[in-house]
Amino acid sequence: VQLQASGGGLVQPGGSTRLSCTASGFTSDYYAIGWFRQAPGKQREGVSCMMISDGSTYYADSVKGRFTISRHNAKNTMYLEMNSLKPEDTALYYCATGRGCTYYGDDTYYGTEADFDSWGQGTQVTVSS
Secondary structure (H helix, E strand, C coil), rough: CEEEEECEEEEEECCCCEEEEEECCCCCCCEEEEEECCCCCCCCCEEEECCCCCEEEECCCCCCCCCEEEEECCCCEEEEEEEECCCHHHEEEEEEEEECCCCCCCCEEEHHHEEEECCCCCCCEEEEC
């Protein structure tokens, strides 16, 4: 599976943006989609994940209530809708496809990179006034 991410850019604090990620190739060979991000000087962290089978979604605590993961099956495209953006959301965002979503008991997304086999190239989101 090849993934091509787009969207993002410069956004003001409190603003919104949507990231897209289109899959090509063997698009039936994955069971979960995910978004990760990496801020300068920090490790990559999981943001959100969706199970393809039942649409279950999981979010990191830092983005719960502000970000929404979704997909358009016919277009082989996944999205990350980002609202109420904060400067600390500034990062390079990566989409990924893989085998599943690892989460805590309260459905908080844990963000295990090993769950994912294919990665997009990353798209920059900068939140600044």
